[in-house]
Amino acid sequence: MKKIVILGATSGIALEVQRLLARRGCELLLVARSAQRLAELQTDLQARGAEQVFTYSADLGAIQQHAAIFEFARRTLPGFDTVLLAYGSMHNQKDSESSVDVLLEELHVNFVSASAILTLFAADLERRRTGCIAAITSVAGDRGRRSNYVYGSAKGALSLFLQGLRSRLHPAGVRVMTIKPGPVRTPMTDHLPNAARFADPEQVAGDIVRALERRSPDVLYTPKVWRYVMSAVGQIPEGIFKRLSF
C-alpha cells in the first residue's frame, strides 16, 4: 500500500486516515469539493511525511464529474494500489420523511454516486489484477432502525454492493474491504445527541489503516465492539425490533 486515492478527503475519518498514511510516507490523491480545504490538507500531509500529495476538487455526488476524477487519478497517480471511499452525508432523518427530495439526495450521495465511482475504479484494478478498494459504510446499514433508516438503507445498500463486488474481483486478486464504523465524533455527527461519547476518529483511522496493511478482514467493524453489538442486534426478532424506538 503506497499510492492511495481518497474519495471524500475532507471527511472526519479520512482526515485521520490520511495523517497515518502520510507518516508512512505514502503518495496520496485527495478528492473533495473545497479547493481551499484541499490546499490546507496538502500542506499538513506533506509536513507529516507524505511522499507526494495531489488534490482534485470535484463534487463526488455529481456523477458526470466521475470520469474526469478517474482520468486525473490515472494520470497523476499511475499504478495507484488502493482506493478509499470516505464520503457520506447524514441528513436529519425527519427531513427525509417529509421531503422526497431530501430522501433521494441522501440515497444518491451515499449509495448511487458511491457505487458509480467505485465501478470505474473497480474495472481498472480488475484489469491490472491488483490493489484494494475500501469503502466506509456504517453499522447503521446492518438493520433498519426507526430513527435513521434512510441513511442506514443507503449505507446498507452500499455494503451489499461491496459484498458482490468483492466476490466479482476476488478471481482478479483485487481486495474489497467494507468498513463499518459505529458512531464516530466527526463534523457529520456533531448535531446528534451524545456526540461527545462517540468513538475517536483517530482510533477508527488506526483500525482502518491496520486493516489495509494486513489486507484483512473483508468486513471491518470499528471500534471492534460493534461486531458483537451488531450480531446481537441482528438476533432480535422483527416482531420485537419494530417496537424499539432507537
Next chain:
Amino acid sequence: MPEILKAAVPGSLLPYGLGRSYGDSCLNGSRELIDCCRLNRILGFDESTGMLRCEGGVSLADIINVFLPRGWFLPVTPGTRFVTVGGAIANDVHGKNHHCAGTFGAHVRQIGLHRSNDGLVLCNSEHNPDMLRATIGGLGLTGVIAWADLQLKRVAGPWMDAELVPFQSLNSFLELSSESNDRFEYTVAWLDCFAGRKLRGIFFRGNHASERGKDFYSERGPKLPFALPAWMLNQYSVKCFNAAYYRIHSAGKGASVVAYDSFFYPLDSIRQWNLLYGRRGFLQYQCVIPETNLAAFEELLDRIAGSGMGSFLGVLKQFGSAPPAGMLSFPRPGLTIALDFAMRGERTLQLMESLDEIVQKSGGALYPAKDARMSPALFEASFPRWRSFVPYIDPKMSSSFWRRVTGVRS
C-alpha cells in the same frame, strides 16, 4: 473563528483544548467554550532549523508521532503529551528540563492570535511583543491562538539514558539536584509524602541517548474503564503503594536506557487514570517555594504527612532561574512540589488552606493550571502584577478560574 468571536457577548467565551488542566482554568461555568481540537493542522516545517508552524489545536502527542521519527523532539514537555500547543502556551507549561530550557513559552517564536476586535494579530518580538508575553501563560484569556511557531530540538532518537538515585532527606535531594543540573538535561524526583521531614524519594535524571537506536510506535495503553470505589484509596493502600514504589525503584537504581514515553509520560500509559480517585475525584496541589525558605518547605511536608491524606505521585523539582516567558508564568526560582489529594470534602479543603498559609508566608505561589480553589488573596500574592495583564484580556473572553480569583463578574 472571526465570526464566532464577533457574534459573542462580552465575557462569554473561552478556548478549550484537551481539557487536561486540573481545575477550572479551562472551564467557563454556564458560558461557552470553543472546542479547538479540530484546528489541528501542521502549517509548515523547516527541516534545516526545526521550526514548526502548527495550529493551536495540534497535540504534543501528534508532534512527537510525526517528528520524533525524523529526529526532532519538543523543546519542553509537561508530564502528559495529551495537551494542545495552544494549551501549553496558555499555561506556559514546564517540564523536567526547566533548569536548562525554561518553559514552553520560551520556545515559541511567534503566534497568530484571533482577537475579537482586531482580527488575526501577529505577535512576536517585533510586532505586539507585549501581547505575546500576555498570551504565554495567559490562560486563554487574550484570544484564540490560531497558530504558533515552535522551535523543536534535535535528538538522536526515541531513547533516553536514565538514572535513578534513591534519597532520604531534603538536603540529599538538593545536593543531588545541584550536582545533576549541569550534567543532566532532565531532573525530577518522586516523593513519598507519608514520610514527612524524614523524607524519602527517588531522583530521576536523564539525557536523550546519543544513539538513534530502534524506532518504535508507542502503543495505546490499557484503560481504566470506570471510577474505582472511593474506599479502595485510603491511607493504608496508598502507604503500601508508596513503600512498594520506593522499594522497586531503589532496587532498580543506577543507569539504564529507557523509551522516551515511559521516561516523560508514565501516566499516559493508563488511559483515564484519573478514575482511580473514584467519583469524587481529586485535587492537585502544586506550589513553588523560594529556596531561601527551606524551613517553610519542611513545614509543608510535615503538614501533609501529619494529615495522613498524602497520595502517590508527589513530584518534586528544582526550578531554574530562567526569566519568565509570560506575564503570568508560574515557574520561578525555588522548589516546586505537585501532589494529588483524593477529594474527601471539607477535610481535604482545610488541609489545602493550611498549606496555602505556608506558601503565602514564604513568598511562594500556586499554579493556576492545577488549581480549583485558591483564594483571591493567594492569587494576588502569587501573581502580584496580574493587574498589568488585564488590559490584554480579550473582552469576549473569561473563565471560571479568572472570575473566581479576581472577583470580577464579567
